[in-house]
Structures are given as C-alpha cells and as structure tokens.
Amino acid sequence: MDDLIEATHFFGWASNSTMNDERLDRVLRLIDAANSADPNTETWQGRAYPKELLYGQRMTAGLARLCPEPSDLLQIAARGQHIRRWEVPRDSYPATREGYLRWRTFLYGFHGERLTELMAAAGYEPEAGERVKSILSKRGMKTDPDVQTVEDVACLVFLEHYFPAFAASQDEEKLVDIVRKTWRKMSERAHQEALGIAFPEFIQALLGRALGAG
Numbered sequence: 001m002d003d004l005i006e007a008t009h010f011f012g013w014a015s016n017s018t019m020n021d022e023r024l025d026r027v028l029r030l031i032d033a034a035n036s037a038d039p040n041t042e043t044w045q046g047r048a049y050p051k052e053l054l055y056g057q058r059m060t061a062g063l064a065r066l067c068p069e070p071s072d073l074l075q076i077a078a079r080g081q082h083i084r085r086w087e088v089p090r091d092s093y094p095a096t097r098e099g100y101l102r103w104r105t106f107l108y109g110f111h112g113e114r115l116t117e118l119m120a121a122a123g124y125e126p127e128a129g130e131r132v133k134s135i136l137s138k139r140g141m142k143t144d145p146d147v148q149t150v151e152d153v154a155c156l157v158f159l160e161h162y163f164p165a166f167a168a169s170q171d172e173e174k175l176v177d178i179v180r181k182t183w184r185k186m187s188e189r190a191h192q193e194a195l196g197i198a199f200p201e202f203i204q205a206l207l208g209r210a211l212g213a214g
Helices: 002-011 023-035 053-068 071-079 095-122 127-136 144-169 172-183 188-193 203-214
Strands: 041-044 047-050
Touching: 023 053, 023 071, 023 095, 023 127, 023 144, 023 203, 041 053, 047 053, 053 071, 053 127, 053 188, 071 095, 071 144, 144 172, 144 188, 144 203, 172 203
Parallel strands: none
Antiparallel strands: 041 047
C-alpha cells in the first residue's frame, strides 16, 4: 500500500468532486488498490509500475486535460476503465476477429461490474453504478457526451503512451489503418488535443500520411 500511496502522490492526481463527501476519493483509491495487484508491469521514467495502475493514472491525467470539470461518475469510469483487466487475458478467447470482439464485449461488462462493487463499498447508490456501467458499455458514442469523453481519453492515452512502441514493430499499412480507425472514434476536441502531442518524428510522418489521405 505504501507504493500505491507514493504512486498516486507522484502522478499528482486529485479528485474534482461535485459532492461534499469523500466517496469519490474513496472509490478512486479502491480502484488503484485493485489495479496495484496487476502482476504485469510497465517501466515509466525509470520505475516499474503495475500496468493497469499506470493506465488508470494516465486516463485520469488525460481526462483532466480534456475536461477540466468532470463529474464524479466520469472520473470513476475513466480511472477504472481497465480495472483488473489482466484477469481476462486476450488468449482466453479465440485468436480471430470474432474472438476479439467477444473478448472486448465481455470486458465492458466485467469492468462495469467491478466498478459497481467498489462504488457500492464507497457509498454510491445503485443507479450511479448503473450509469458508470452504461458509460463503459461504449453504447451511445457520438450521442452520449460521457461515453464520447471516455472514448476520447482512451484514444489519446493510446496514441500518446502506447502507440509509438507498438508502431516500431508493425507494418506501416497496418498502422495507417489503425490511426484512421482510432481517429474516426474521436471527437473534434480530441483531434485537436492529439495534434498537440509531441510525437516522435516517425509517428508524425505516419499520422500525416493516415490523416492526409482522409
């Protein structure tokens, strides 16, 4: 737990609660405690962190940039979008497009259920948990502002923190297709945020090719 406390202090996250109680801080800490159990690690700035703990912190930081005054439920959905994801590995489903879609669909419900449990423990009403589950279902993108915001943040976190390393070992045509598909999921606000990221030169060139061709 000391490592978790140090990590949250290091990342500098702070809740932006719209409620005069401690429920938001409590549930965010419960999410971090759950994700600190991830056996997979990622090294960032010379230190190894549990992979999903780091992802959740990046989602919170991205949300703060994109949405200066997010609601409690939006903060919970962003922080917990990948909660305990390692418990449902990709290889638990067939290595096909259909298997991938089934895996992703299951995860939407899995993450929603885990967050609902933690929200209840923190004192949130059942309808609040159901709303977070709805946000994470990804239904209503382009029409539900909260769903779109979480998707925007997820796309920005992917592009900034994960795409460069992934791109280094992939075929360029595949990468162009990934960029175009990611871009189509994002709002114009997120597009502008993405264009301000200091990407490596080879990623800048890749983005130029993908987006220049529409």
